[in-house]
Amino acid sequence: MPVECPLSLPPPPPPPPPPPPxxxPPPPPPxxxxxxxxxxxxASTRSAVExxxxxxxxxxxxxxxxxxxxxxxxxxxxxxPSLIQDGPxxxxxxxxxxxxxRQPQLSVDMETVVQTALNRGYTAxxxxxxxxxxxxLAEEVCGCKAELLSGGLNGNNAATIITHLWGxxxxxxxxxxxxxxxxxxxxxxxxxxxxxxxxLLGLEQGSVSSEHTQPDxxxxxxxxxxxxxxxxxxxxxxxxxxxILAKQGKSLRYQLWSLDSVAQSNEQLRMMDPQRADDGTxxxxxxxxxxxGLAGQAVLLxxxxxxQT
Numbered sequence: 001m002p003v004e005c006p007l008s009l010p011p012p013p014p015p016p017p018p019p020p021p022x023x024x025p026p027p028p029p030p031x032x033x034x035x036x037x038x039x040x041x042x043a044s045t046r047s048a049v050e051x052x053x054x055x056x057x058x059x060x061x062x063x064x065x066x067x068x069x070x071x072x073x074x075x076x077x078x079x080x081p082s083l084i085q086d087g088p089x090x091x092x093x094x095x096x097x098x099x100x101x102r103q104p105q106l107s108v109d110m111e112t113v114v115q116t117a118l119n120r121g122y123t124a125x126x127x128x129x130x131x132x133x134x135x136x137l138a139e140e141v142c143g144c145k146a147e148l149l150s151g152g153l154n155g156n157n158a159a160t161i162i163t164h165l166w167g168x169x170x171x172x173x174x175x176x177x178x179x180x181x182x183x184x185x186x187x188x189x190x191x192x193x194x195x196x197x198x199x200l201l202g203l204e205q206g207s208v209s210s211e212h213t214q215p216d217x218x219x220x221x222x223x224x225x226x227x228x229x230x231x232x233x234x235x236x237x238x239x240x241x242x243x244i245l246a247k248q249g250k251s252l253r254y255q256l257w258s259l260d261s262v263a264q265s266n267e268q269l270r271m272m273d274p275q276r277a278d279d280g281t282x283x284x285x286x287x288x289x290x291x292x293g294l295a296g297q298a299v300l301l302x303x304x305x306x307x308q309t
Contacts, residue, residue, distance in 0.1 A: 037250075047252065048081065048082040048252040048253070049252075049253070049254075050079060051079055052077050052078055052079045052198075053075065053077060053216070053224060055253065055254045056075055056077055056198065056200070056245055056254060056256070057216065057218055057219060057222075059254065059255075059256045060075075060200075060219055060222060060256070061218070061219060063256070064219070067202065067221070067241075068202060068240070068241070069221050070205070071202040071203060071204065071205065071240055071241065072202070072203045072204065072205045072206065072207055072208065072223065073200065073201070073202055073203075073221055073222050073223065074200070074201050074203065074208055074213060074222075074223045074224070074225050074233075075198065075199075075200050075201075075216070075222060075223070075224055075225065076165065076166050076168065076198055076199055076200075076224075076225045077197055077198025077199075077245050078101055078168045078170075078197050078198065079197070080097040080098060080100055080101060080170065080195060080197045080247060081097060081100055082097070082247060082251075082252040082253075083096055083097060083110065083249060084249060084250070084251075084252070085126075085249030085250065086126075087125060087126050088125050088126045088127045089114065089126035089127075089249060090128075090192050090193040090194075090248060090249045090250070091126075091127070091128030091134055091172070091174070091193035092110070092113050092114055092117060092123070092126055092128065093110070093193075093248075093249035094172050094193040094194055094195040094247075094248060094249065095113055095134065095137065095138055095141065095142075095172065095195075096108060096110050096113050097170075097195045097197075097247055098138075098142075098170035098172060098195045098197070098301050098303075099113075099141060099142045101168070101169070101170050101197065101301070101303045102142050102143070102144055102303045103303055103304045106142060106143065108141055108142065112141065113137075113141055114126065116137060116140060116141055117137055120133075120136070120137065120140075121284065122134075122136070122137055122284060123284050124281075124282045124283055124284050125281060125282070125283060127283050127284065128193065129191070129272070129283065129284065129285050129286060129289075129290055129293045129294060130284075130286040130293040130294070131148060131150075131172075131174060131293060131294055131297035131298065131299055132148055132286070132293070132297075133286070133293075134146075134172060134193075134299050135147070135148045135299045138172070138299060138301055139307040140307075142301065142303070143306060143307060144301060144302055144303050144304070144305055144306060144307055145301075145302040145305040145306065145307050145308065146299055146300070146301055146302070146307070147299070147300040147301075147302065148297065148299060149161070149297060149298045149299070149300055150296055150297045151296055152263060152266070152267050152296040153173070153259070153262060153263035153266050153267070153296070153298060154260075154263050157298075158242070158259060158263065159234050159235070160300070161196075161244075161259070161298065161300070162199055162201070162232060162234045162239065162242060162259070163232040163234060163235065164300050165196060165197070165198060165199035165244065166199060166225070166232035166234070167228070167232070168228060169300065169301060169302060169303055169304075170195050170196065170197050170301050170303065171195070171196045171244075171298055171299070171300050171301070172193060172194075172195055172196075172298060172299040172300075172301065173193070173194050173195075173196055173246070173262060173266060173298045173299075174191060174192070174193050174266060174269060174294040174297065174298070175191075175192060175193075175194065175262055175265040175266050175269070176188060176189070176190045176191060176192065176265045176268070176269065177190045177191075177192035177248070177250075178190070181248060181250055181251055181255060182255065182257060182261070183257055183261045183262050183264070183265035183266075184265060185264065185265055185268050187268060187269075187270045187271055188268070188269040188270045188271050188272060188273075188290045188291070188294070188295075189271070189272070189273035189274075189276075190273070191269055191272070191290060191294060192248060192250075193248065193249075194246040194247065194248035194255075195246060195247055195248070196244040196245065196246040197245060197246070197247070198244065198245035198254075199242065199243070199244055199245070200242070200243040200244075200245065200256065201233065201234070201239050201241075201242060202239065202240045202241035202242070203233055203237060203239055203240065204237060204238075204240065207233050207236075207237045208223075208225075208230070208233050210223075211227070212225060212226065212227040212230035213225055213226060213227075214226050241258070242258065242259040242260075243256050243257060243258050243259065244256075244257055244259055244262060246262075266294075266295065266296060266297070266298070267295055267296050268295070269290055269291060269294040269295040270289075270290060270291045270295065271289060271290050271291065272285065272289070272290050
C-alpha cells in the first residue's frame with residue numbers, strides 16, 4: 001500500500017533589497033590637463049632633424065635664390081638638440097641646448113637648470129630678463145666660462161660673435177620673437193632667447209682656401225668648413241653677408257636669420273609687454289628693467305674653457 005508523502009512547504013520569499021544609499025553630491029569632473037600652446041601641439045607631431053648640416057641644407061635649398069652666387073659661401077655648424085619650453089622658459093631651454101656643446105661632455109637635465117635659476121633668484125616663473133644673470137647661471141650649470149657681450153651686436157661685437165661661432169662655440173642671444181619665431185621689433189614686448197650654434201658667411205671669392213673646406217654634396221655653391229684649426233676669415237676680410245643658425249624653445253627646427261636682423265631686434269629690447277607686467281604674476285626684472293637687462297647684450301659660452309674659480 002503506497003505511503004503518501006506530506007506536501008513540502010514553499011520556500012520563504014527572499015528578503016527585500018537594502019535601501020539605496022543616500023545620494024551625495026556628484027563626483028567632481030576629472031581634472032583637465034592644461035591647454036597646450038600651438039607651438040607645443042605642432043612640436044608633438046614632429047621630430048628634430050639631427051646632424052650638423054642636414055637641416056641647414058634644407059633651409060638653404062628652400063631659399064637658394066636669396067644667396068648671391070658671386071660670393072663664396074661657407075657654413076659652420078655644430079648640432080644642438082631641441083627642446084620645447086614649458087611656460088616662459090625660453091632662456092633656460094636655450095641654455096640647456098647650448099650645454100650639450102660643453103667639452104668634455106656634460107650631462108645636464110632641464111630640472112637642474114630650472115632649479116638652479118630659482119635658487120639663485122634669477123627667475124620666478126622661468127623667465128630670464130638679465131643677460132648678466134644668464135652668464136652667471138651658465139657658468140654654474142655648465143662649469144665653463146661665460147662671457148657677457150654688451151654694446152650691441154654690430155661692429156666689433158659682430159666680428160666676435162662670428163669668430164665664436166666659427167670656433168664651434170654657442171652664443172645665447174635675446175631678441176623680440178615674431179609669430180614665425182624670427183627676429184622682429186616690438187620694443188621688448190615679445191622678448192625671447194635663442195641659441196646660435198652656427199654661421200653662414202658670404203665672402204669674396206677665394207677668401208678661404210679650398211684646403212680648409214669641402215664642397216657640399218647637394219648645393220654646388222656652398223662649402224662646408226672642415227678644418228677647425230682654420231682661422232676665422234672675418235679677421236682678414238669683410239663678410240658681405242652673415243647669417244646665423246639658431247634654435248629656440250618654441251620649435252624643434254633650426255632657423256636661419258641674418259645677423260643684422262638679430263642685432264636690430266636685440267638693441268631695441270626696452271620694456272616688458274604691459275599686459276604681462278600687469279597680470280599679477282611675479283617676475284624677476286633687474287634694476288633698469290628689460291632694457292638694462294637685455295638690450296645690446298649676448299652671452300658667449302666658452303665650452304672648452306673652465307670657469308674661473
